[in-house]
Amino acid sequence: MARFTKLTVLQTLADQGMIPLFYHSDLALCKKVLTAVYKGGGRVLEFTNRGDYAHETFGELNKFCEAKLPEMILGIGSITDTGTASMYMQLGANFIVSASFREDIARTCNRRKIPYMPGCGTLTEIGQAEEMGCDIVKLFPGSVYGPGFVKAVKAPQPWTTIMPTGGVVPSEENLSAWFAAGVTCVGMGSKLIGKDILEKGDFAGLTKKTKAALKLIQKLRK
DSSP: OOSSOHHHHHHHHHHHOEEEEEOOSOHHHHHHHHHHHHHTTOOEEEEEOOSTTHHHHHHHHHHHHHHHOTTOEEEEEOOOSHHHHHHHHHTTOSOEEESSOOHHHHHHHHHHTOOEEEEEOSHHHHHHHHHTTOSSEEESSHHHHHHHHHHHHHTTOTTOOEEEBSSOOSSHHHHHHHHHHTOSOEEEOTTTSOHHHHHHTOHHHHHHHHHHHHHHHHHHHO
8 A cells, every 4th residue: 555645645746846757677776776866855756667577676666665765755657557557556656657648547546545647738638637636647748748838738727737757857947947837846767867877876976966956946946
């Protein structure tokens, strides 16, 4: 079961303003990545369901967080069906993310009071997701839509909370455009946790990069 309530997850997402997302098959390396992000102030991370036995790695990471990183809220991304969502919830997923909107996943998550953030690309999809209880919608791929899309959506629907993923970069120019448009938080993958960091084992660099990104987001919000 999830260690954190839905309200806690959503508030932490809004407060932090950034969700690092990441996948690797090496459990030991994954633990180092989570620890580095945690040391940098990150309290939410999306592990993506992208490889064989990813669920086994996720389960071990959740146990690791409970024992060593008690404030880390670990969720799962790249979920495509309700069966997989249910499996990860049994492994303790605190939130579910998908690339597209699925009503079956929304119902399953609502039943267990687990935040579900589906990928949406139109006002119609966003409206449907909100009607199905999705508090935050994922704009994917963010690089295709851009901050202008967010601003256009927020004009008639200021209550909509949006998280762009894909094409988000930890630079002042990029992040200022997204937050000025009105996003609630951003999803950041390889631009934050890059291959160079993993190959070199530069976890101190990842901690520094995470801390800088979070500090920049807080600055831009002010």
